[in-house]
Amino acid sequence: xxxxxxxSIAFQIFQQGLDLYYQGKYREAAAMFxxxxxxxPGLLKAYRARAKAEEKLGLLDRALExxxxxLSRNPGDQDALYLRMRLYIRMKxxxxxxxxxxxxxxxxxxxxxxxxxxxLILESMGRFEEAARMFEEASRLFLDEKYRxxxxxKAEVDHRVELLRRGERVMEVLEELSGLLQGKYPIHLAPxxxxxxxxxxxxxxxxxxxAKNLLVDYSRRxxxxxxxxxxxxxxxxxxxxxxxxxxxxxxxxxELSSLRALMGVK
Numbered sequence: 550x551x552x553x554x555x556x557s558i559a560f561q562i563f564q565q566g567l568d569l570y571y572q573g574k575y576r577e578a579a580a581m582f583x584x585x586x587x588x589x590p591g592l593l594k595a596y597r598a599r600a601k602a603e604e605k606l607g608l609l610d611r612a613l614e615x616x617x618x619x620l621s622r623n624p625g626d627q628d629a630l631y632l633r634m635r636l637y638i639r640m641k642x643x644x645x646x647x648x649x650x651x652x653x654x655x656x657x658x659x660x661x662x663x664x665x666x667x668x669l670i671l672e673s674m675g676r677f678e679e680a681a682r683m684f685e686e687a688s689r690l691f692l693d694e695k696y697r698x699x700x701x702x703k704a705e706v707d708h709r710v711e712l713l714r715r716g717e718r719v720m721e722v723l724e725e726l727s728g729l730l731q732g733k734y735p736i737h738l739a740p741x742x743x744x745x746x747x748x749x750x751x752x753x754x755x756x757x758x759x760a761k762n763l764l765v766d767y768s769r770r771x772x773x774x775x776x777x778x779x780x781x782x783x784x785x786x787x788x789x790x791x792x793x794x795x796x797x798x799x800x801x802x803x804e805l806s807s808l809r810a811l812m813g814v815k
Contacts (some may be wrong), residue, residue: 559589567600575605593619597624597629604632609640627653634666640672645669661691671791702734706741713744723748723759727766735770742767746781749808750789761808768812776791 550628566581582599585592596619603612616633623629630649637646650667657663668683706729723745730738745767748760764782768775786805790798 557758559585559592559595562588563592563595564599566595566602570598570602575602578602579606593622597626597632600629600632600636604636604639605759609636612636613640620699625656627656631663631666634670637672638666639810641673643670643674647674659690664690699734699737702729702732703737705729706738709746710741713741713748719748719752719756720759723756723763727759727763730763730766730770735767736774737776738767739771743781744776746785749782750785764808768814772813775812775814779809779812782808 562581563585566578566585569575569578569581579599579602582595582602584744586599589595596615600612600615600619603609603615612634613636616629616636620626620629620633630653634646634649637643637649647667647670650663650670653663654667664683665687668680668687671677671683672680706726709729711725712718712722724774726738726741726745729735742764745760745763748756749764752760764778768778775791782805786801790801793801
């Protein structure tokens, strides 16, 4: 077997191990990572991955051996350092854990997870006042980070609302809004809903279909807004039907009956 083929097979086995790991099948995943290492001992991330699986299985000594091997060749890897710190905490090796926590904080001093972990270590060492300061700082930074995340999310929504108002990239924007709706803050898509309702009545083809799906998905993700969205639909329908033929109105009423059922409106 050629070297390139062996490397390719090792990487495929490694990917299979990752799939098993994310399915929660840690023992099977560790076995796959071992096979990958046997095929390619230079596949260093397989050692780190196996250490994570071993940690989940409670095999702390073996996990520590693997992560130390990985760190001997990648000493600045934050993921591996964080893993080793966790292992040291579970093994009650608090001095070693504190050293790793301080190394992580020297690289990223405003990371709330690292600060909180240092607080846990200090608390375990009986250094309660220092630990309390760490917890307080981690909490503040965590809230700041969440605020920045939410602000960035709202900015993304506002940008797409403005594009809809201008009638630019409509299909693409609807698709992007559908993606944002699956995120952490679906309620913040509310400013887009009046425009999506308008598109439902005044578009056709794929734009109409995507607008309908977005109304349904929003109502399911944010049930508290379901009645509000339905009222928007009824208001737009009353405007839309002015001057329309009875046949068109009947067709739209059938569409509204379907939409209402899909939205779950009582």
